[in-house]
Amino acid sequence: MEALDRLANAAGIEPRYWDVEGRLHERTPDTARHLLAAMGIAASNDGEIAASLKAHAEAPWRSALPPVVIALEGRAIAVPFRAAEHAQSARWTLELESGERREGECAFADLPVEYREEIDGVRLALRHLHLPAAPAGYHRLQVNEFAAPLIAGYAECHLPPPGRRYWGISAQLYALRSARNWGMGDFSDLATLMEWTAREGGDAVGINPLHALFLDAPDYASPYAPASRLFHNPLYLDVAAVPDFAESEKARALVRSGAVADAIAKARAAKTVDYASVASAKMTVLECLFAHFGKNHASDERGRSFRKFADNAGPDLRHFATFQMLAEHFAGHDWRKWAGARDPASAETAQLAAAHSARIEFFQYLQWQCAEQLSAARAHKLAIGLYADLAVSADLSSADVWAQQDLFMRGATVGAPPDPFNEAGQEWGVAPLNPHRLRAGAYEHFTKLLRANMAHAGALRIDHAMGLTRLFIIPEGAPPSEGAYVRFPMEDLLAILALESRRNNCVVIGEDLGTVPEGFRERMAGAHALSYRVLYFEKQGERFKSPQEYPYLACASASTHDLATLRGFWAHEDIAEKARLGIFTPEEAMRAHKEREDDKRALLRALAEEKLLAEGTDTQAAELPQWSPELSDAIHAYLARAPSLLFLMQLDDLTGELLQANLPGAVSDYPSWRKRLHRALEDLAADPAVKKSLRAARMRIPNV
Numbered sequence: 001m002e003a004l005d006r007l008a009n010a011a012g013i014e015p016r017y018w019d020v021e022g023r024l025h026e027r028t029p030d031t032a033r034h035l036l037a038a039m040g041i042a043a044s045n046d047g048e049i050a051a052s053l054k055a056h057a058e059a060p061w062r063s064a065l066p067p068v069v070i071a072l073e074g075r076a077i078a079v080p081f082r083a084a085e086h087a088q089s090a091r092w093t094l095e096l097e098s099g100e101r102r103e104g105e106c107a108f109a110d111l112p113v114e115y116r117e118e119i120d121g122v123r124l125a126l127r128h129l130h131l132p133a134a135p136a137g138y139h140r141l142q143v144n145e146f147a148a149p150l151i152a153g154y155a156e157c158h159l160p161p162p163g164r165r166y167w168g169i170s171a172q173l174y175a176l177r178s179a180r181n182w183g184m185g186d187f188s189d190l191a192t193l194m195e196w197t198a199r200e201g202g203d204a205v206g207i208n209p210l211h212a213l214f215l216d217a218p219d220y221a222s223p224y225a226p227a228s229r230l231f232h233n234p235l236y237l238d239v240a241a242v243p244d245f246a247e248s249e250k251a252r253a254l255v256r257s258g259a260v261a262d263a264i265a266k267a268r269a270a271k272t273v274d275y276a277s278v279a280s281a282k283m284t285v286l287e288c289l290f291a292h293f294g295k296n297h298a299s300d301e302r303g304r305s306f307r308k309f310a311d312n313a314g315p316d317l318r319h320f321a322t323f324q325m326l327a328e329h330f331a332g333h334d335w336r337k338w339a340g341a342r343d344p345a346s347a348e349t350a351q352l353a354a355a356h357s358a359r360i361e362f363f364q365y366l367q368w369q370c371a372e373q374l375s376a377a378r379a380h381k382l383a384i385g386l387y388a389d390l391a392v393s394a395d396l397s398s399a400d401v402w403a404q405q406d407l408f409m410r411g412a413t414v415g416a417p418p419d420p421f422n423e424a425g426q427e428w429g430v431a432p433l434n435p436h437r438l439r440a441g442a443y444e445h446f447t448k449l450l451r452a453n454m455a456h457a458g459a460l461r462i463d464h465a466m467g468l469t470r471l472f473i474i475p476e477g478a479p480p481s482e483g484a485y486v487r488f489p490m491e492d493l494l495a496i497l498a499l500e501s502r503r504n505n506c507v508v509i510g511e512d513l514g515t516v517p518e519g520f521r522e523r524m525a526g527a528h529a530l531s532y533r534v535l536y537f538e539k540q541g542e543r544f545k546s547p548q549e550y551p552y553l554a555c556a557s558a559s560t561h562d563l564a565t566l567r568g569f570w571a572h573e574d575i576a577e578k579a580r581l582g583i584f585t586p587e588e589a590m591r592a593h594k595e596r597e598d599d600k601r602a603l604l605r606a607l608a609e610e611k612l613l614a615e616g617t618d619t620q621a622a623e624l625p626q627w628s629p630e631l632s633d634a635i636h637a638y639l640a641r642a643p644s645l646l647f648l649m650q651l652d653d654l655t656g657e658l659l660q661a662n663l664p665g666a667v668s669d670y671p672s673w674r675k676r677l678h679r680a681l682e683d684l685a686a687d688p689a690v691k692k693s694l695r696a697a698r699m700r701i702p703n704v
Helices: 002-010 029-038 046-062 187-199 243-247 249-256 258-269 275-296 301-329 347-355 357-377 399-403 435-440 444-454 490-503 520-526 566-571 573-580 586-609 629-640 681-686 688-698
Strands: 016-018 024-026 069-072 077-084 089-095 101-107 115-119 122-131 137-143 146-153 166-171 204-207 228-232 385-390 412-416 459-462 470-475 484-487 507-510 530-534 554-557 646-650
Touching: 002 029, 002 046, 029 412, 029 470, 029 484, 046 115, 069 077, 069 490, 077 089, 077 137, 077 146, 089 122, 101 122, 146 490, 166 187, 187 204, 187 357, 187 385, 187 681, 204 459, 204 646, 228 301, 228 357, 228 399, 228 444, 243 249, 243 275, 249 258, 249 275, 258 275, 275 301, 275 357, 301 347, 301 357, 301 399, 347 357, 385 444, 444 459, 444 490, 490 507, 520 530, 566 573, 566 629, 573 586, 586 629, 629 646, 629 688, 646 688
Parallel strands: 069 146, 166 204, 166 646, 204 385, 385 459, 459 507, 507 530, 530 554, 554 646
Antiparallel strands: 016 024, 077 122, 089 101, 089 137, 115 122, 137 146, 412 470, 470 484
């Protein structure tokens, strides 16, 4: 087992971890073998393990330069270079992103040897070339006849202007009701929410990930298990706002009567989001609009704009649109079952793409319209703007994995070890990136993800930001208890994250809830990435931390989509639901109810210390007060006093919603990702009580 352990350690699979309760978990041999295989590293027997160890040790020596050189803007660059031990000189050329060329030469023999190795009978030496600082950007380095990308990132992410605090409203976009939407919130509702927030003096609107989901399976609705993180969900389109709708009488007639009108009416009347009806109505009309566009705008300015969009999006959009077409052709999106088309480069894939080129163009048209409507929503100026959300990865059967299969670990899934809110751990059904392949590809996929998700955003929340340094990866089909952490190159990823953040003027929020590695929050703060501080977790022993104890580089909120709303927290609704669904045993539920009562008393004491409770409120009374809008206002005022850079209020809490957006662990019989708000946006914007709640919180924010 010693050789297997050495191989697993060398591959970055951590040998052990401590969960949030302080319990030690050791990596098992079966887990090590499975995760090594998922990385493409053979380890099924002693011979394979020995060969893999040898290949791993020799791999850096088989290339003169690393697959990518990461540097920081303004700092001298040390480039590892492996060459024959007696090589005399190294001539280098750095071609900057701007086109400028810088050149130099050094006596290789004069540089100190840091390590020697013999590969295939050739004696090699590792030395470091020292280059002058380069400007931030994506450059190309050549040393003698060898070349590699060189990325000069930043040490710190973008932050908004200092001297004040910022606040905003967060919402699940699909949950928004309005008089004009078709049964789920859309991009026009987003624009309305941003306009309303701006009128109230807010700075940001936070939303769930807008990633593309599976159009062939609209009820598979989790935005955190997407078909692609590079593209958007066209079900968020406001169909009536597509320019072709105003021009097409046929499209407008579809909406007025028949099956489409019935589907819209059914979706609007539904208590929860009826994704099947929404998809049926929207896709039917969008197909009509695309036909109109092709007939009337192929050669005009709009046609040229569409072609420019598709050209700029390049092969990634082509692959994604092809995936959508193939999902229809094979009557299912699980590409692992597509005979002959499992490989994007196969002859059958090419033949099907040629035969269905118009359908591929249709899916490209949908992405064009998503980009257009998101740009329009951004027209409502906020100091920060849209606060977008990047899921931790894509679904195992996604377009992203299909298009770049070598980039992902096969036969494994991302999850989380046990924590107080999920005692069995979690398995998220999304594919982990292979950190070795990610680096070998010069982090191109990571860079594209950041660009795609920052394009329309002033802030980006990175879900499970601990994935920048390690991911908890579980063999597919195994329980979370059989998972292990796999290390990722955090310093490289942070440099690129800061580079894209600064270029896009986009604040970075690292969601750091759950099991957080030691030193992680401090390192993220050093990179000017905001921590994600949720009231329920901000405790010191038995007491809630005072507002003044919250850090400056943080986004503070009462709750999140995966946790109880304020009203649900107070009513123990989340505990009752977990007990009803069997997530909690009766004993676990009883313990959770007791702990919740203790938390409520502690929270009341914290509010009383800040003098935010109504005069005469007895925090020691045997019977605690019922939930009320005034209690919600007091909690928001409490958080607003924190010095944290950004404060968010959930729209669900402003409207007094009982159920949370998602209940982790609930497989069925819970409306995860389907819950609609009980009130329409138009009503909320005009409601004096909501205005009062916003004003009460806003007045507590320091320097606002």
